[in-house]
Amino acid sequence: MTAMTDNAALHFTKGHGTENDFVLVPDLDASRDLTVEQVRLLADRRAGIGGDGVIRVVPTQAAVEPHVRAQAANARWFMDYRNADGSAAEMCGNGTRVFAAYLRREGLETADEFEIATRAGLKLVRFEDGLIAVNLGDWRISDPDNARARGFDALVKVAGHEPMPGLSLDLGNPHTVVALPDSAHLAGLDLTVAPEINPRPPLGSNVEFVRPLGDGHLSMRVHERGVGETRSCGTGAAAAALATRWWAGERADADVWRVDVPGGTLRVRALPGQQVELAGPAVLVADGTTTLV
Numbered sequence: 001m002t003a004m005t006d007n008a009a010l011h012f013t014k015g016h017g018t019e020n021d022f023v024l025v026p027d028l029d030a031s032r033d034l035t036v037e038q039v040r041l042l043a044d045r046r047a048g049i050g051g052d053g054v055i056r057v058v059p060t061q062a063a064v065e066p067h068v069r070a071q072a073a074n075a076r077w078f079m080d081y082r083n084a085d086g087s088a089a090e091m092c093g094n095g096t097r098v099f100a101a102y103l104r105r106e107g108l109e110t111a112d113e114f115e116i117a118t119r120a121g122l123k124l125v126r127f128e129d130g131l132i133a134v135n136l137g138d139w140r141i142s143d144p145d146n147a148r149a150r151g152f153d154a155l156v157k158v159a160g161h162e163p164m165p166g167l168s169l170d171l172g173n174p175h176t177v178v179a180l181p182d183s184a185h186l187a188g189l190d191l192t193v194a195p196e197i198n199p200r201p202p203l204g205s206n207v208e209f210v211r212p213l214g215d216g217h218l219s220m221r222v223h224e225r226g227v228g229e230t231r232s233c234g235t236g237a238a239a240a241a242l243a244t245r246w247w248a249g250e251r252a253d254a255d256v257w258r259v260d261v262p263g264g265t266l267r268v269r270a271l272p273g274q275q276v277e278l279a280g281p282a283v284l285v286a287d288g289t290t291t292l293v
Helices: 036-043 093-105 142-152 234-251
Strands: 008-018 021-026 055-061 077-083 113-116 122-126 131-138 153-156 164-171 174-179 196-199 206-214 217-224 228-230 255-260 263-271 275-279 283-290
Touching: 008 093, 021 036, 021 093, 021 217, 055 093, 077 113, 077 164, 093 113, 093 122, 093 131, 093 174, 093 234, 093 283, 113 164, 131 234, 142 164, 153 174, 164 217, 164 234, 174 234, 206 234, 217 234, 234 263, 234 275
Parallel strands: 021 055, 174 206, 217 255
Antiparallel strands: 008 021, 008 283, 055 077, 113 122, 122 131, 131 275, 153 164, 153 196, 164 174, 206 217, 217 228, 255 263, 263 275
8 A cells, every 4th residue: 555646546535424524545456645745735725625634535455554454353344543743643423423424325335334443443333214323432531640639630621711620531533521611611711722631631531511401411622632723523522421410429310412512412321331333414514636745
């Protein structure tokens, strides 16, 4: 497998999940890869196609990573997800739905339920009533001892505000969730610059700012590592709901949440065995060809 040359025709599909948007690149024979520079250009909203990330559609058995290839017995297709800055990411919750919608449209998967491969393991996808639900798999509090002792394990600083307590969760990718104090307004946060997290996560972190609106209902904004603020983050919505539930402790009376993001609404459901499901729409909006020059 080699990186594509700049003048080679590249077919793509543009899609989004609650306005978290992606450029999908089919590589069905695993004959070419994308360089960091090419991913950045594809994601560039002025010089390229534009998106929060780039998803290469490739057979699982052809994946570079051994732990991804090991998923080939269960999943035919690997969601090779790259952030807009070109860095590889474990997975993307909204991206899994867009990826699944593409597989169905192209006839690469035909069932209402199937698994896809990601760097964070197998993800079970289910089509239901106009939505796509994805079992995001296992989740955990990153530093449970510290979190139990203080109710948080990190401090998050955004411009114009004192550091705010945050809770770190691992959903296959890293998240830090902040429940906003009454003195901070969700719409007024300046997320044009990456929030400062102390202690700094070694691999970076998505940061979710949350405002509870009622039982099983919250609103959220997110700054994604390697991207910036996005209109939505699927794993971030799940992390926000799970953190809110964890903070409530014995008072928690919801296993299903509505999470409002700037790009729409997502449903998060806590599953048995410390797993979580994300459901929402996925839209394929355009197809085209580019030469990346």
